[in-house]
Amino acid sequence: MPLPDPSGTLSAADTTLMLISTALVVLMTPALAFFYGGLVRSKNALNTMMMSFISLGFVGVAWIAIGYSLAFAPGNGVVGGLTSLGLAGVGLDVPDGSTIPSLLFAVFQGTFVIITAALISGAIVERMRFGPYLTFITLWSILVYAPVAHWVWGGGWLGGDFAALDFAGGTVVHINAAAAAVVAAIYLGPRRDYGKQALLPHNVPFVLLGAGLLWFGWFGFNGGSALAANESAVLAFANTFVAPSAALVAWALLETLRNGKVTAVGGATAIVVGLVAVTPAAGFVSPLAAMAIGAAGSVASYFVILWRARTRLDDSLDVMAAHGIGGLVGAILVGVFAQAVWGGSSGLVDGNPRQVLVQLIGIVATAGYSAVATFILLKLINAVSPVRAAARAEGVGLDVALHSEEAYSHGEGAILLTERDFVPGVAVSVSPQLSSTGASA
Amino acid sequence: MPLPDPSGTLSAADTTLMLISTALVVLMTPALAFFYGGLVRSKNALNTMMMSFISLGFVGVAWIAIGYSLAFAPGNGVVGGLTSLGLAGVGLDVPDGSTIPSLLFAVFQGTFVIITAALISGAIVERMRFGPYLTFITLWSILVYAPVAHWVWGGGWLGGDFAALDFAGGTVVHINAAAAAVVAAIYLGPRRDYGKQALLPHNVPFVLLGAGLLWFGWFGFNGGSALAANESAVLAFANTFVAPSAALVAWALLETLRNGKVTAVGGATAIVVGLVAVTPAAGFVSPLAAMAIGAAGSVASYFVILWRARTRLDDSLDVMAAHGIGGLVGAILVGVFAQAVWGGSSGLVDGNPRQVLVQLIGIVATAGYSAVATFILLKLINAVSPVRAAARAEGVGLDVALHSEEAYSHGEGAILLTERDFVPGVAVSVSPQLSSTGASA
Amino acid sequence: MPLPDPSGTLSAADTTLMLISTALVVLMTPALAFFYGGLVRSKNALNTMMMSFISLGFVGVAWIAIGYSLAFAPGNGVVGGLTSLGLAGVGLDVPDGSTIPSLLFAVFQGTFVIITAALISGAIVERMRFGPYLTFITLWSILVYAPVAHWVWGGGWLGGDFAALDFAGGTVVHINAAAAAVVAAIYLGPRRDYGKQALLPHNVPFVLLGAGLLWFGWFGFNGGSALAANESAVLAFANTFVAPSAALVAWALLETLRNGKVTAVGGATAIVVGLVAVTPAAGFVSPLAAMAIGAAGSVASYFVILWRARTRLDDSLDVMAAHGIGGLVGAILVGVFAQAVWGGSSGLVDGNPRQVLVQLIGIVATAGYSAVATFILLKLINAVSPVRAAARAEGVGLDVALHSEEAYSHGEGAILLTERDFVPGVAVSVSPQLSSTGASA
Amino acid sequence: MKLIVAIIRPDKLSDVLRALYQSEVRGLTVTRVNGHGGETEHVETYRGTTVQMGFSEKVRLEIGVSDEFVDIAVGAILASARTGEVGDGKIFVVPVEKVYRIRTGEEDRAAVTPLVPSDLFGN
Amino acid sequence: MKLIVAIIRPDKLSDVLRALYQSEVRGLTVTRVNGHGGETEHVETYRGTTVQMGFSEKVRLEIGVSDEFVDIAVGAILASARTGEVGDGKIFVVPVEKVYRIRTGEEDRAAVTPLVPSDLFGN
Amino acid sequence: MKLIVAIIRPDKLSDVLRALYQSEVRGLTVTRVNGHGGETEHVETYRGTTVQMGFSEKVRLEIGVSDEFVDIAVGAILASARTGEVGDGKIFVVPVEKVYRIRTGEEDRAAVTPLVPSDLFGN
Ligand SMILES: Nc1ncnc2c1ncn2[C@@H]1O[C@H](COP(=O)(O)OP(=O)(O)O)[C@@H](O)[C@H]1O
């Protein structure tokens, strides 16, 4: 949605909703850090969390510098122009047809790209070097996310007359990230002990915390996508409430039927999957349809996760199963359940089977582009600096190896180095007492 | 408040406040999971957290399916009708006399029943089987919560001319949940090691996190209960800020006087008690009165907790003392301090002593109905499937026994089971290496 | 800004923004508790967290009772009057020239003083007695914060014609707290093992959680400081988004250049520093300028932290480096980058070099007053009751010594004391079994 | 001098401590450990991953005693730690050549002999 | 009777357990420990503070065996815990005077002799 | 060969490590443990529940040494771990029959003899 003519009037209420929604979506990235961070082993907890947090920095800056322009500045059907580099011309004026300043729109969208890039990390935790990761998501946000966002929301070929329905990013965010995640997982290869050792979540409460905060933030993600405090926002909020509820119920029933036990990790996953599935549909379908979509996403993801864990595909935190499958179910079912009376264009139930086809085209195009571009990007980055961590780093854990930190530290046996002691790079030879012990033991 | 005639006009500002308030109240249930989860032993942490989280699923779906209708569809003085089952007729229209869509009202109210049901779990942690618990809170939300909400807010006998004051749910939420909690604690009996071993909180920072997030979410709970961005909402927010402050001060002074030490668990409890106490009064009393109510609730709860811990009543996380006593103090004192000038009807200080009596009737009716109905419900469920966990499950902890998970896992000694190894139910006999060790050691 | 004449009209949208902003700033204090609590050793985790939480009680009540009046009731250039003690006359009326009730303004400001007082604690963790701390921050909030807030925002000498720019509290909050922090750290002296043992963060995920929640809450802090849902709020929100992004990038690049490694504690610190630096400037400068300010604050803080750690100044959690230096950079640079076109008065780039001087005067006055008053306050309190914890308390940890609690407890070896056993003060001699073991072992 | 190493159930720790106290055995050190023996193993499931947990939580006691206390201490543990179900644990009695009390440098018997109460209250 | 105390790498634990199982050694207790030896130390940085970590995570196994099993168990551990890099750990064989099975009070050999499977399934 | 087991205060660990290093004792394993002895117990309160904590945090060192190093190591620990207040801990010297270095299979003396520095830098 290019927003050129500054003749709109600011609506204080719409602006308030969008401001709070922006803050809510910013919170989703730390929330994701906890969802992901709790699922890995403690020796990789900080690295995993930082894979999300760092996106708030680099991807955020890249969006302001370049991404926003490529996505939303006037361009062609495939990509936006360069007129808004560095947010040039994006200020406090309200564009014609809008009720919020264009700057607010730009930062709201910026929160989306940050979480999308961070989502990818779930597939490649516990084994990627941090510099290359950083470079990858930054470039990916510019070269993959921005064009795809342009296609759907920025005046590109998937939006407009073609009319793929994607209320808040089922395709742009979730399928896009999941396609990249699968390719990255394959490109990096599985963790060295994958399939041999049990790799268990080190802190399930953190997983629940992440899921709870993600749900909370997602109200801004879906609700804010209405861009105004209107009926559409109300519907999106309501559906963001009922779909994960239904997804959680569906998952718990499945687990009960199959194992007789409801798990916490499963419950947290179900919430996220329900949120993902309803994302493309939030402002277009009835609450009952949203519940159906949430439950359907839940069931589909459940079985895909079971299947995936038996393969050699180390999509470690199941980005594909949660975001890919969840997004797929949502993106297709919005084509089925969208109803004009609820604010969407007509879907299959309204007698428009074409919409399902349109949805499929959107999905395939996004997933295809994202997969290919991700592969090329990783290959290029790997040519400059290896993307995969060394075996030894993987063994001791990436927190110590790549960040020189431990998530939980008791301080025992830690020798304080004063300026005199410390010569970076020759650590072994300098500490007067214990380190020399090390040198000669 | 049945909302039939769709001739209202949507206020974007009121809608914004209600949307954000809804999101805030959704967050309270994960917050409660941490408040409760931190207070139990680590071997029961996930089970305790899931007792809250699962409410977001089952109670949420039950509300959409049935509860909302029983509470708010036109009915008689005791219970609502069935015309809004599955949210039938509840859409994006704005009812006459309101400024927000009826769907928004329905989901906002849905967030209340979820947290109310979850509150009960605090009395019965570390010993209840999960399936019966799940069934219990779901049925309770339909059979107990919905009618009581109808009495007070849905056009039933306690509201209207009778005019019991309950701004945001002191009676409907807190006294209701606390009465159920006490009955459930008695029905289940104490934990097997209650009164013998020291059962200590495994993670006090989680308790503080829960209290902090609860306070944050409670602004939506109380503030949103004004249903519009008006003076009443402002007062409710302000009182939600000052009452827990005063409660925390009162508690800290009490602890200092009695033990010379302020505790963190005490501080977190005080915040929650202050929030509970001000809930029925938030939009009806002056800030200074709110502070008095918060402090009074704090003092009352403090002594009840001390007393309770010396009894055989294993209301494990003191739902009765925090929510029952806090709610009681608030529900009575709103009858004392309510002032027309602050938006309430007149209470005792305004020369209307009858209001205190009205409040007492509301309290007794709610607590009585809730207690009796809870007892019958538990008895029925227990007849189908025992509600109490087995001694062995209680011993190893409910996380492993009922959810097959551990909150904090190191992965040591965990043997990965591949498809071939794994025959559910005969686990002991299949694992090729270590499990056979088990079988013959 | 004294708000006397109740002839304004309530704007529902502005009120909504301010209500949510108030809730967001309340959340910042628990967030700070986690940011700080994660950075200390586990034996002091609860004490450190309670240093923040308790401010929500005592400082909040002091603000309602006295502080608000001293800051915002009509007075002279140095301090406000006493006409609004106990919020007298502060109600639901909307003052002339405002669009929100004066009560809302009062509680919004109350959230600021709470976090400001709590910030100080970072300099003196792991060694201060709790009662004296409590007394100190309460008095400080009345005697230091309230007047300084009056100077800048309440009609005092720094605001008005003098026109020091401080959008959301770079000077009032951050420099003020940092000056007090340095003095307190010096007055108390370093921890007994400071510089001898390695004092490591016990839970870095908590630090990240705190940083994430602080960022989220800061949107209310800066955005709400516009006091209305207008262009200024939009700019403040946008800048609160981009400045920490840029700060994080700058910090990560610095760490990479110097050590080849990006750290999680560093990343969390960078986010906070970026937020601090942009606080005084949020509604006055362009987003690109905000990014420059964030990055500059980050670089400056980075080097000051490195330097500080080599000194004997045990400003344990680097309040001075993060809030003092960050606030300083922001407070000066707002004088450089403020532009009328973005809503500020003109700064250096707009051709008004005087503004930089004005900013410096504001900084020096605030820091000077805060430092002197803090010293006197601590000296007086110490005369009544020693501020420093005993060596033994520091050794076993303040959680057990001052709060009789442990953050993480396994319950092993804990003997439940029943009423009969327990005689406070003579614990050693009473427990029938194990404690007598203790007495004679 | 002997070192008694006992592996017991965590929920029996209080009982064992009480029994040792009543036998006048003073001073011990405990460690949280994981044991593998004949106990039934349990299966855990984390999304797609199913694992078999071969270890149960145990507590390890280490008690230095002079020779005449060995049987007393072992007897106290045997009596108080037993539930009769698999997994009750083991006791190992290990010879010790020398014991020192760090505080005083006292050796052997004197090192593990309890303080008399007055000593303590002197502190 | 002997107590075999082995310090090994955590990531070798599964392999060692398997090797012990295959050698028919049953029953053991493990503890998470930190070891200091010839391993390369690493430096950690927390804001201004730089520290040198002298310890590596290890796992300590404690296995009570009857005399004829000592060499078998030691051999199994040596074979399965080795990576050839500094830090593989040590094995100590400590004499034991007496062993008790708490559940039954059985002593010595009987105390560490495995249950026959039927015993277990009886539980 | 002997195994020296020392229970010390956590805040003395750095000092003890330094003393051991200066005595040329290399290689050790540490465990976080809880000790119960003559230390003053403290009371904790969680809402209505009051408990008495009978344990203090300690650190357990385990050091395998050849016979001529026993006195040196014990002396170093005694000197560096002492505060003079109750709770300083104990040292037990346990006989060891055999020691193995897992990496090389070297036995006894050779197994606990330090690497020469060049060995390390070769890694
Ligand atoms: N040979 C052994 N060496 C060391 N510890 C052992 C040994 N056998 C058993 N244990 C410890 O004792 C615990 C219980 O032993 P197990 O053989 O299962 O029970 P029981 O003694 O009742 O037959 C185990 O979990 C383990 O910690």
Ligand SMILES: Nc1ncnc2c1ncn2[C@@H]1O[C@H](COP(=O)(O)OP(=O)(O)O)[C@@H](O)[C@H]1O
């Ligand atoms: N003398 C010792 N006493 C007790 N434990 C030791 C001793 N020497 C080494 N260890 C343990 O063995 C581990 C590896 O020992 P190290 O000497 O580094 O390797 P290697 O045996 O390969 O030469 C150490 O981390 C420590 O836990």
Ligand SMILES: Nc1ncnc2c1ncn2[C@@H]1O[C@H](COP(=O)(O)OP(=O)(O)O)[C@@H](O)[C@H]1O
């Ligand atoms: N008999 C013992 N066996 C094993 N450990 C002991 C024994 N006695 C004391 N300890 C350990 O030593 C620590 C200090 O012992 P204690 O007797 O309190 O102090 P002191 O040696 O100064 O008299 C205890 O916390 C415990 O860990």
